[in-house]
Amino acid sequence: MILLLAAMSLLASDVQQFKHRVTGLFNPEREADLREAVKKLTDVAIVSIDFDSAEVTFSYDSLKLLGKGNEPQLLERFDNMIRNASTHTFGIRALCTTPKEKLKRVEIPVVGLDCKGCELSAYEVIFKIEGVEQATCSFKAGMMTALIDPEKTNKGALEEALKKRNVTLKTP
Numbered sequence: 380m381i382l383l384l385a386a387m388s389l390l391a392s393d394v395q396q397f398k399h400r401v402t403g404l405f406n407p408e409r410e411a412d413l414r415e416a417v418k419k420l421t422d423v424a425i426v427s428i429d430f431d432s433a434e435v436t437f438s439y440d441s442l443k444l445l446g447k448g449n450e451p452q453l454l455e456r457f458d459n460m461i462r463n464a465s466t467h468t469f470g471i472r473a474l475c476t477t478p479k480e481k482l483k484r485v486e487i488p489v490v491g492l493d494c495k496g497c498e499l500s501a502y503e504v505i506f507k508i509e510g511v512e513q514a515t516c517s518f519k520a521g522m523m524t525a526l527i528d529p530e531k532t533n534k535g536a537l538e539e540a541l542k543k544r545n546v547t548l549k550t551p
Contacts, residue, residue: 394440396426399457401435403469404428405502405516408495416465420444423460433513434474468499475512477528482512485534487523487541488549494518504544508532521549 404413407430417425417437422444426436445456458471475482489501502516505523510531515524523546525537538548 393442394438396436396438397441398434398436398474399454400433400472400474400513401461401469402433402472402506403465403499403502404430404433404435405498405506405514406495412465413469416461416469419464420460431513432475477512481528481530482526483529485525485527485537487525487534487538488521489516489523489541489546490521490549491547500544501541501546504540504546505537508536508540511537 401413403409410428410430413428413435414425417423423437423439426438428435441453444460445453448456454471454473461469461471491497498516498518501523502514505511505514505516505525510528511525512528513526516522523537523541527533527537541548
């Protein structure tokens with residue numbers, strides 16, 4: 380009887396795969412942190428992680444996990460769940476709608492970022508700028524990178540935002 384109930388539960392489940400952009404995935408070493416955060420969400424699993432685009436494929440039953448609502452409402456609920464599970468170091472955004480060939484890669488050499496917290500702080504100031512679709516930060520490499528929509532922002536705006544956050548830019 381228990382086996383039958385378990386089988387019926389699985390059949391009633393509507394687990395699907397959903398791809399989302401994940402904020403806070405600024406460095407490949409953050410993958411383990413994301414996996415630990417998602418373990419706290421019993422009905423969510425990571426299927427795959429594409430670090431280059433900061434896109435993660437999750438599997439979950441949307442109705443069971445998030446309830447009813449339109450796409451922005453469901454995205455906001457999932458974002459809140461990921462933020463809470465990760466003590467606000469990861470978040471969820473909609474997928475990039477700008478074609479990849481229209482994005483421009485920007486590299487900004489930086490110095491003085493000596494821990495994950497410093498990296499996260501620098502990353503967050505960049506990622507929040509409109510037009511930044513993906514960003515990375517590595518204190519080991521001394522480099523911030525971003526994929527930007529050049530119609531919405533530019534390298535100078537990113538550098539200015541970093542300076543305001545007291546991030547030291549490496550001069551040639």
